[in-house]
Amino acid sequence: MPVRSPLTQTVETRFKRGNLIHKLLEILPEFEREKRAAIAAKMLGGYKELSAEEREQITAEVFAVMDAPEFAEIFSPGSRAEISLAGSAKGLPKNLYLNAQIDRISVTDTKVFIVDYKSNRPPPKTQEGVADMYWGQMAAYRELAREIYPGREIVCALLWTDGPRLMILDDTRLDTALTQIAALPT
Numbered sequence: 001m002p003v004r005s006p007l008t009q010t011v012e013t014r015f016k017r018g019n020l021i022h023k024l025l026e027i028l029p030e031f032e033r034e035k036r037a038a039i040a041a042k043m044l045g046g047y048k049e050l051s052a053e054e055r056e057q058i059t060a061e062v063f064a065v066m067d068a069p070e071f072a073e074i075f076s077p078g079s080r081a082e083i084s085l086a087g088s089a090k091g092l093p094k095n096l097y098l099n100a101q102i103d104r105i106s107v108t109d110t111k112v113f114i115v116d117y118k119s120n121r122p123p124p125k126t127q128e129g130v131a132d133m134y135w136g137q138m139a140a141y142r143e144l145a146r147e148i149y150p151g152r153e154i155v156c157a158l159l160w161t162d163g164p165r166l167m168i169l170d171d172t173r174l175d176t177a178l179t180q181i182a183a184l185p186t
Contacts, residue, residue: 016047018121021058025066026103073108074115083101085148087148098141111153111154121162142174157169
């Protein structure tokens with residue numbers, strides 16, 4: 001039998017934890033607020049390898065993000081999870097065609113919130129620590145959203161599942177990432 005490193009369980013647990021947070025953030029906003037805790041408990045209860053303390057911690061962290069007043073619009077009724085986004089946009093290179101899956105989108109009369117979940121551990125504490133790849137990804141999503149939702153402000157964010165913590169991305173930095181995408185050879 002193969003021998004497993006003592007760290008293997010930690011790695012597996014880390015990804016399972018991130019995946020569970022991702023799933024809860026995906027499905028819970030679809031339900032009435034007063035039913036969400038019971039649904040989270042039922043879902044997490046199916047993972048017997050999680051201790052009661054781990055289940056409580058995951059639930060508390062998910063609700064801390066979903067219930068934060070500054071993020072209310074992102075998880076509001078009508079917001080959607082796992083939305084396919086495909087096409088090209090004026091601000092992207094001519095031969096670049098996106099085919100993406102957005103973790104969460106919320107469209108209001110004036111704004112569109114695009115949120116992508118990331119399970120990096122530890123997550124960066126500031127935007128300076130965000131990988132260039134993520135900046136490019138979100139800049140491209142923003143350009144396509146601008147075509148689909150003209151006249152609305154597009155707000156891009158990364159939700160770090162380790163915490164979890166929501167990071168609204170700076171538009172100026174997204175603009176810089178967009179120029180880097182445009183400079184890629186086609």
